[in-house]
Amino acid sequence: MKTNLGRAALYLTTAAAALCGGAPAFAQDTGGTLGEVVVTARRVQERLQDVPISITVFNQEQLTQRNIVSPTDLAAYTPSLTTNQRFGSEKSSFVIRGFTQEAGTSPSVGVYFADVVVPRAQGGTTSGNTAMPGAFFDLQNVQVLKGPQGTLFGRNTTGGAVILVPQKPTDRFEGYVEGSAGNYDMWRTQAVVNVPLAETLRVRLGVDRMQREGYMKNQSGIGPKDYNDTNYWAARFSIVADLAENLENYTIFSYNNSFSHGYAPRLLACRQTGGVGAAALLGPLACGQIARQAARGDGMRDVEINNPKPLIDLRQVQGINTTTWNVSDTLTIKNIVSYAEFQERSSFSLNGENFVFAGRPFNYILLNPAPTGAQAAQSTFTEELQFQGRTPDDKLVWQAGAYLEISNPTGWSQGNTAILLSCTDIRAVQCLNPTGGGQISASKTETYFNNKGFYAQGSYKLTDQLSLTAGIRYTIDKTRGVSENTRIRVRPGAVGGFQDIVCNDTLRFNVPDGPDAGSSPDPLVVGDTSACHFQIKTKSKKPTWLLGLDYKPTDDVLLYAKWSRGYRQGGINMTNVGLEAWGPEKVNTYEGGAKTSWAAGPVRGVFNVSGFYNDFTDQQITANLIAKPESGLAGGAAIVNAGKSRIWGAEVDASFRYERFTLDLGYAYLNTTLKAISLPTLPADSPFSQIIATAQVGGDLSFSPKNRVTASASYRLPLAEDLGDISVGATFVHTDKQNATGAAASPLYRLPATDLLNLNLDWKNVTGRPIDVSLFATNVTNEIYPVGVLSSFNSAGFEGVLIGPPRMYGVRLRYRFGA
Template sequence: MKSGRKIQLIGASAIALMLAGAAQAQDTTPQSEAATGGLEEIVVTAQKRSENIQKTPAAVTAFTGNALVQSGTTDLRAVQNIVPGARFQQEGATTQVILRGVGSNLDFGAIEPTVAFNVNGIFTPREGTSQPLFDLDRIEVLPGPQGTLYGRNALGGTINISFKRPTHDLETSAVLEGGNYDLMHATVVQNVPLGEGVAARAAIDFTKRDGYMESGAYSKDDIAARLGLLFDRTEGFTAYLWGQYTKRDGSPSNLVNKGFDPVTGQFSKDAFLRDRPWDDLRVGAFADPSALPFGQPIAEKQKYNLYNFGAQFDLEVADGVTLTYVPGYFHLDSNSSYWLGVIPDYKEDNYRLITQELRLSGNSDRLNWLAGLYAYTQKTYGYSFVGKASGPFGFIASGVLHHRVKGIAAFGQATYDLNDAWRLTAGGRLSYDKRKGSGISPDVGNPLFTFEKSFKRFDYKIGTEFDVSPTAMVYLTYQTAYQPGTFNEAPSTPTFSNLINSPKLSSITGGFKSRFLDNTLQINVEGFYYKYNDLLLQAYDASKPYNQVFNAKAETYGVQIDTVFQPTPDDRLSASLGYLHARNKEFAVPGLAAFEGLSLPYAADWTINVAYHHDFHLSNGYIRPAVDARYESTYFADFVHTPGTNQKPTWRENASITYFADTNKWSAGLWIKNITNKAVIAATAAAGIPGPATAYLEEPRTYGARVTFNF
């Protein structure tokens, strides 16, 4: 298809979808914190500077910490329910992050995510995405390649988490929840002023519940503690230091069989072995010893100890010029046992990551700019074993015993105002990365392998924005991103190189952001086209001990429309409609031509998010009933569309009713999630007995009560 034709299709889709109506996820901020004269202004830092989200030339989705609490969002996996075109799905201790079809579903020790997850501006590795979300200031989701400002691993976009900083007020707050599966959840926060220009903030989050699965697996017993310190005594200088410890116990989720109908004895793509899909035990003919080589699945154990620390120092060196330094440290030891259907599995990951970013930023009447340096060193160990050494069989699935990747980068970006309405943006990033690894290959004979290679890359961004009116802006942006290449877990030979080329993505995005009807109606539209070179894929063949990871080409285009309508201070309707055409185009290994043109993993063509709430006023407060729903069309978990790895089109609905005191000191309410108890697959692979697939599942129907305090 010619590029002009593609752009025409994107534009036509945008018009068609806008006529269909659409929107953004619900903002559940209590009324006392929301604007009463129309839609509130939301400030984001997606471009590493504070700016109105309606003036940011990108489809940023942002939520305040209070909105996340009232929607019951306590981890990244729940965020996908309120973000357009996103899949944030569980895979053991990992959360697979996929934006607009771009993401990695490979969790080997040498494979890194393709969407950057940042905590207080500090990159966080893959297993860190499952840490709990509590006492947050905001979360921002920015789709599309972000190679200029965020560097490696931002091919598909970025997710930015910001904790609430200490303030100079004495404050105590808490969130208490209880629900089915014996859920107990509590967050307690204490903010303390420690003198002139010094404050501290401490928070503890605890979650415990029974397992969703019949064996008792998929349970939680987690605790996290955080301490933050703020120093702003000296004019023009601010220091924010923080540290967090997270410990996760409980039992990991087991995978259930998918794609085999026990009644007919035939493969059936949507079938589970049990009427309740979360039942991971085997009965009847499937309990025959020949079908249970290791016995019945049980609730296994996990170890997850995460220490992450960071800081941000801001110094005003001149009028309108600020020097910022952001150091970070990430330390994780994680291992877990779980069942792939009726086969036990063990996985271990260990991370040591040091990051440093130094940037200088400034602004004048017409120019906003920043320039910076970035450096990191990451050491990892990744190992997994399928089966048991004492069982009928067992094999290494991944054996990266030593892995180090380090790099430096110089970057900059500037926006120049040509006049009061027209702006130009340009930026670039020069990166140097070096990867070194060794380990035990899963291939026949388990030979040792080594790898060492350096990578260089220049990514850039060019964009323009134009204010059509004081409340409407159009924009057009071209930008690129890359990820340093990696290796297959096999030794290189004269006829085989274990090098996997660097994934690269370039994009064209264009859209408009607007508000109408006296600031009560917001309509944002973005069309996009992505060219994806050297995408990492893996074709699974159960007859082979090791399945090679290889490069491929893909093409993605689509449109996203976000709309919010607040006709009165008491009513708010929001919705999002996304169309995504994400298809693989060409493979670097022979024999896969039959799969060209199929959709990428977890890339639903259509997604819809809708939400509504209304406030009923009482003498001393108000009651807010709220409902929201998410629709995804069918998608597959692998690029060859193996039967059983598909998810049928699904609506999932949530509801809540909450009483807010007028003083904003407390609230109480009831909530229910996944009302119709839909079974939706998360990480899924072509494997299992009888197969053809095994799948993690998202949460079943849950319900409970929530109380919040703020004194």
């Protein structure tokens, strides 16, 4: 099947190229004519074909047809965009052109909603900094910008940016109610109403609710029957007030809550012998679990996990206010201020096991909420003042501004992680220690961010066809981390006993066991962690810039070349002794491209192509930590500045239309190589004996498939107008094999190639009424494919994979009212 579908995609691409004189552009019009898409990629409204950036755009109709409700759904249809789903779909992060967000790092792809960066979070696992479930309804469009956007959007956009533009209140009374139902007991309800309260006041309210059973079935008999379910609420209220003829105030309030069982890995590989440390114990136990799976005849969507109450609970509230003053025809002043809070409470098995030792079930690493607080609890305040202008002759178009971001904890980010323990109530230390090496890692951290940026960018017409663009931004990033992390070393024997409590830092990590339960030579009391207070700060000041030339021989052709610098700030993770901080990384990108469109003749279309080369240094990568036996630690994973990479490739986005037929094609070629790794040297008193990089010199970067193709075709049936408008469509996506961890020492590190097919049928204005009906199906061939790997083979002696969604299908009904 894969071979046939792959050949079909190749033939389809070749045919389209022959018809169009090249491969087409993925971005379609948002209600206007083809090639007239309006985007805000440079913080102002411009025609897509006039912007010298490689961009893929989806309007709301396209998002709905493709059932895009999460970041992973968006990435499935965008050739240059992938996601890191290590901790589940709702906690996934974007990857563009090989730039990946590892656990604890800042995102390499900035995500913006209504011109404001999404709220921060700093938990023990990747969290926040991305689009929440429920963020993809009632949008004007979604824009995926590829390559560094470090001038106008700031730091942490080394890979690019994803911009969500919400629908703005209009001056018409209108709205819709929509319901969807499908397999896996899926149902979704949306409702939107737009009301002009007065000539100068307009409001819009929308809600989105979705539930779906999980597709990973739990065979342990412990906890829920399924994982990878969907369960979210989203609500949005926006208001536009015309305060004066040239003064507009636009406010958005949004709420998102996702509450699910979380993700479930399937164990596939184990080390029966030869393991070191924890791997010597866990490898054979994992082999036993894999044997049980085989004896039952389990499929790839069956798992065996012994967590009684798993959950991933994400909550986000945000308010955004934008005031726009059109001072004159040549000057606009805009102020954007926002405040948001993000919180996560989770309980999940990090590696998805069901182990038994000495007749007792236990977990390798089970993350849990603390008695109070949340694993991530952060507020984010932003303030940006923009000046946008042009000369009267339009030769110079410019903008400048200042940006401030303050992100502070709303409380301790804290969680209790059971390691090699069997717990009934981890909060009360109701745990058994069957292996003799069990402990509770009680993390308690606060992270403070202060970011300032000053920028200016302008385009000057050297001639009527040739323009020079230059921009620069200077960013000052400060991060401060506070921790009072402790480790409760549980006593073998009776439930509830513990040997002692020690601080998880370099001064106290090897405190001897106390003679009595609940005591130590340096006594600590559960709940009183002030003796473990530890603080660390990082700071960086970096310029980013853009220098480019644009040439427009005609209105429908744009040629461009540019050099841009991007940088991602360093960070802090307080859970790894002696490796709590890392520095910033930077990239120099050289890019050239062409954008063309045509409307003459029977075939109308656009064809956009770009080529790029990235020089990537001080790369932030994940390294596995092997603990010394006497440390009492179970190992860990740290972020280190260890890499230097070379990334180059090409992208094609295109579209064409012939009468009732539309074809959109996208293609991305990506060639990545890790050129060097330089790991830090561990001091003699470190609790860790070895650092192992989860990447290999000469290998590809993670989540960077060499070839990716998307093809979407639709055909409108020639029906009488009073019957409505019926169209049938199909989308095919081919993705080459790719690394999930970058570590060749891991037996499962390489994800196989995939070929996915989605279908949809849409009937608008059913028999002339304001009713729309749709049928949809995703992954029609029900392909079983991994989307992530648990990189624990070296440290734990076993490994598993995360499986992508199966065939999903359903029906959608929408009733529209008003204008």
